[in-house]
Amino acid sequence: MRLLPCLSFLLLAAACVPLGTPITDPNGTATSQRPPEYYADRTLRYEDYIYDPDIKSVQCYVGTGVNTQIFQPPVVPLGQSRGIVLEFDLLGEQSERLTTKLIHCDVDWKPSVLTDLQFLYEINEFLITSYQTSVGTKTPYYHYRTTAPATKLSGNYLWVVQNGAGVPLLSRRLVVYENQVQVSLAPGIPPGGEQRYTLQQLDFSIGYGSMQLVNPAVEVKVVLRQNFRWDNARYGLRPTFVRDADRRLDYQYFNYENAFPGLSEYRFFDTRSIQAAGLSVQRINAKVAPTTVLLVPEIPRGTTAYNQYVDANGQRVFESREYGDGRYNADYAATTFQLKSDQPAPGPVYVFGALSDWRLKDEFKMEYNEATQTYTATALLKQGYYNYDFAVAGANGPNETYFEGTHQQTENNYDLLVYYRPPGTRADLLIGYQMVAVNSRQ
Structure with missing residues (x-):
């Protein structure tokens, strides 16, 4: 399910973070009116995670300078870690002083016992100096961009963004390798x-x-x-x-x-334009703030034959077709997903993919309407081209085959x-x- 060479064709059709103990139970107690995943103490997790609901549209990739670079995972040879790029939005009209740091981890993603200078060449706190306010958007935000520091050793690293109080806002896994075998x-x-x-x-x-x-x-x-x-x-x-x-x-x-x-090739929709409905978009209302987008109803594919087309392996790209640069000119829209189903699934249903950090997140949980036999969910998403699928929560984690089927x-x-x-x-x-x-x- 790779986009790469077919991308153009398809698109046309300052304290340190406390280490703490990794949290393994994602179903913690909700604080205030935030989803249960947001904890009052925001204890650091050694995984890809967003700790603040105002952090949106996170992308971590290898900057290659080509159009498909955002689909390159944060995996680089030793000596090239500076090529890893991190971009994200902070909703609101006020920017913040944000810093990043690296945590060296073992193979099982627990913090190693190495000191910072054993795997870095400089002090382990890096100020994010590249950021810009959104322009011409109904939903105000600041877009941040930074690159990873050089590392001395290969292995696993957790890249953490923190605010001025040392509270983590987001974390991303990146790996540095050397081919000795x-x-x-x-x-x-x-x-x-x-x-x-x-x-x-x-x-x-x-x-x-x-x-x-x-x-x-x-x-x-x-x-x-x-x-x-x-x-x-x-x-x-x-x-x-x-x-x-x-x-x-x-x-x-x-x-x-x-x-x-x-599995199957990922489902997709295109909201790069809010003036005209793109692929898999049923209706757009640009007169409200934020803009609302209703996607066409999807159907289960668990028993259907394989359908071949080019996709982006569950990823997404942010872009505005109206004007400017998608990084800070693309607006946010309340996007509603629809899934037809004759009967409720054997567990909670979620919209799933890179848009949800490959997690079963509350903001992507779907509600079932027995009268219309339809699952729906609404999430605030930045303009762009998206891949996704539907997953059912089960004892062994997300079950993507129930609604999507699976094909060799x-x-x-x-x-x-x-x-x-x-x-x-x-x-x-x-x-x-x-x-x-x-x-x-x-």
């Missing part, structure tokens, strides 16, 4: 019958002929991701074959440990991260990285 990642064939038509399996191997690894079968740790998502990443994978003579680890599973639902033919990106902690050291290094596109449309 040879990673081979390729699509495989899931064992079994029906799964061959619904799952996508990734087989891979790690060659360590040029690096001395101690007990690699145990000490080498891998993370396998679909579309650069952390919420459904595969952890704890162990090699199925250890080939000491070839100095290679093979990972070829038979119980679907390294298989993902292929779907285009998806997968990447593999290989970690290793050398003996006597205190940091998990990212010693290998590779990305592969399954069912690429190129």
Whole structure:
């Protein structure tokens, strides 16, 4: 489900943050009238998270200078971390003094014991100096932009934005890698019958002929991701074959440990113009503040055949077709989603994707109307082109297959991260990285 070369075609049709203890239960007690995810103490979470409801439209990517750069995940080789860009909006008419800092983390995204100067070249507090007020918008906001500092070590980093009181406003995960091992990642064939038509399996191997690894079968740790998502990443994978003579680890599973639902190409809508209805937009009312947008009713795809088209793998791009630069000229609109369903789902239903940080967020929770047999949800979203799908909350997390179905033919990106902690050291290094596109449309 990759946009990349087809982007143009498709679009035309100053204190430190307290470390604390990571919160693992997202269903905390609500404070005031804010959604339950916003906590009074805003304890830092070591994950992609927004701590303030006035923070909107967060994008963290590798700035390549091309039109598709916003779809490049924050993954860079060691020595190029300054290429990672963070952009976001702060709603309101008053700017704030905001700073950022990096926290070095272990492979399981817990803070490491390293001191700041062991992984950075400078003091770990960076003032955001690039920001601009919105122009010509009904919803006032300030748009902030900054770049990541250079790092000395490969591995996992949590990038935190904080206000003048040291309170976190948002956090983003970024990774820095060095290719010290040879990673081979390729699509495989899931064992079994029906799964061959619904799952996508990734087989891979790690060659360590040029690096001395101690007990690699145990000490080498891998993370396998679909579309650069952390919420459904595969952890704890162990090699199925250890080939000491070839100095290679093979990972070829038979119980679907390294298989993902292929899902369907993502749904989409286009609100880059508020003067005329774009793709999947039913009605626009620009006479109210904020502007309201009603999307066309969607239908479940759980039992329908696969439909091929180019998408953006759940991502979104902000732009205004009326005038100016989408970063600070695009306005916000109260956008209403509609999903037809003959009966209620077996759990709460959410609009899901990069627009929700790949989380089941209260502002994207849908309500079911039995009279019209329709789910609806309204969220304040910046003008742009969006991908999304519908997910049902379940015991094992978001269930995207209930309304979306799953197909082996779907285009998806997968990447593999290989970690290793050398003996006597205190940091998990990212010693290998590779990305592969399954069912690429190129």
